[in-house]
Amino acid sequence: MPEEDEYATPYHISIRPTGEFSYEAARNKLISIKIGQADGPILTLQTPGDIHDIATDQQRRGNLLRLAGWVNVDSKISVGCSGAVLTYLQRKQAATSLTNKAVSVAHIEMWSMNDTM
Amino acid sequence: MPPAPRRSVAFASTPHFDGSLPTSSSSSPSPYPQTTQSRHPSSRIPLQGRNRNHQHTLSQIYSQSQSQNRSQSQGQSYRQRGSESDNYSLPDIDDRGEDDDDEDEDSEAVIMAIDYMSRKIGCAFYSMMDQRLSLMEDIELPTSECLEARELQPLGASLCTDKWAVKFQIKPTVLLIASRFNETLEKTLNPEYKGIHY
Numbered sequence: 001m002p003e004e005d006e007y008a009t010p011y012h013i014s015i016r017p018t019g020e021f022s023y024e025a026a027r028n029k030l031i032s033i034k035i036g037q038a039d040g041p042i043l044t045l046q047t048p049g050d051i052h053d054i055a056t057d058q059q060r061r062g063n064l065l066r067l068a069g070w071v072n073v074d075s076k077i078s079v080g081c082s083g084a085v086l087t088y089l090q091r092k093q094a095a096t097s098l099t100n101k102a103v104s105v106a107h108i109e110m111w112s113m114n115d116t117m
Numbered sequence: 118m119p120p121a122p123r124r125s126v127a128f129a130s131t132p133h134f135d136g137s138l139p140t141s142s143s144s145s146p147s148p149y150p151q152t153t154q155s156r157h158p159s160s161r162i163p164l165q166g167r168n169r170n171h172q173h174t175l176s177q178i179y180s181q182s183q184s185q186n187r188s189q190s191q192g193q194s195y196r197q198r199g200s201e202s203d204n205y206s207l208p209d210i211d212d213r214g215e216d217d218d219d220e221d222e223d224s225e226a227v228i229m230a231i232d233y234m235s236r237k238i239g240c241a242f243y244s245m246m247d248q249r250l251s252l253m254e255d256i257e258l259p260t261s262e263c264l265e266a267r268e269l270q271p272l273g274a275s276l277c278t279d280k281w282a283v284k285f286q287i288k289p290t291v292l293l294i295a296s297r298f299n300e301t302l303e304k305t306l307n308p309e310y311k312g313i314h315y
Contacts, residue, residue: 011229011288011289011290011291011292012290012291012292013292013294014291014292014293014294015293015294015295015296016230016293016294016295016296017295017296018295018296020293020295021230021232021295033250071252072252072254075239075252075253075254075255076237076239076255077232077233077234077237077238077239077240077255078232078239078240078241078252078253078254078255079239079241079252080232080239081230081231081232081239081240081241081252081293082230082241082243082250082252084230084232084241084293084295085228085229085230085241085242085243085250085293086243086250088228088230088291088293089228089243104248105243105248105249105250106247106248106249107247107248107249107250108249108250108251108252109249109250109251109252110251110252110253110254111242111251111252111253112253112254
């Protein structure tokens with residue numbers, strides 16, 4: 001191991017299975033976070049086709065719509081990455097549950113490198 | 118799905134709290150005691166200097182959790198954290214050891230995942246400090262320098278002014294990489310290789 005120069009970043013690298021980066025799973029996880037659910041408006045998206053299964057499916061779609069307001073759901077790679085991050089958090093939560101230290105997501109945002117360059 | 122390889126590369130130092138915990142590594146059930154110990158205590162002096170205001174907030178948070186019986190100086194509370202992490206050792210749950218090395222030192226941790234697929238780079242990171250999950254727009258047609266810039270730029274920026282230091286904080290303490298591309302990325306993320314650009 002080389003002696004550290006000033007710019008060396010201190011971090012662990014953990015190589016995760018590709019499945020944790022799956023887009024669909026990540027999006028479902030993001031939907032289930034339910035940020036702002038308590039005080040925000042309740043969204044329901046109704047289209048002529050879906051009369052059945054109103055309770056769950058519409059709720060899910062409303063949450064998806066809400067999620068799409070915060071993040072660009074089309075940037076699939078990043079959404080998949082967020083799934084990996086959330087998986088990591090859940091695992092950490094499970095391992096430290098005795099300490100009652102909640103690992104929760106309070107904000108979701110888009111971030112860009114615009115100003116860093 | 119076949120079991121994916123799990124490795125802890127840890128070529129650079131782990132989160133800089135560990136540097137101040139010389140006692141915990143000997144008694145903790147970490148399966149990687151060598152990587153924890155092989156970091157150099159000398160390396161945390163520049164790190165602490167760089168993250169001075171970061172640490173200040175952290176110590177506030179930490180002292181909240183400890184406020185019931187102790188109010189002590191910053192250095193002492195770090196030592197308490199070390200003894201605490203011994204109490205939290207959970208060998209039965211600890212089946213993914215590399216992630217649990219520094220379970221309790223990470224209230225300022227930034228967990229970052231990065232992925233590269235079909236000529237697009239995506240990134241998301243979560244900051245324990247403000248519980249914020251940030252997603253980046255996918256970047257199309259990246260080169261390996263692009264990845265490197267993501268790692269380097271916040272560090273370089275943090276050396277400039279305080280305003281920059283506060284603003285660009287992707288200094289991940291945990292970096293999650295998809296197993297599909299470990300080789301090329303590892304080479305890119307090697308700290309020795311980074312020095313070339315500066």
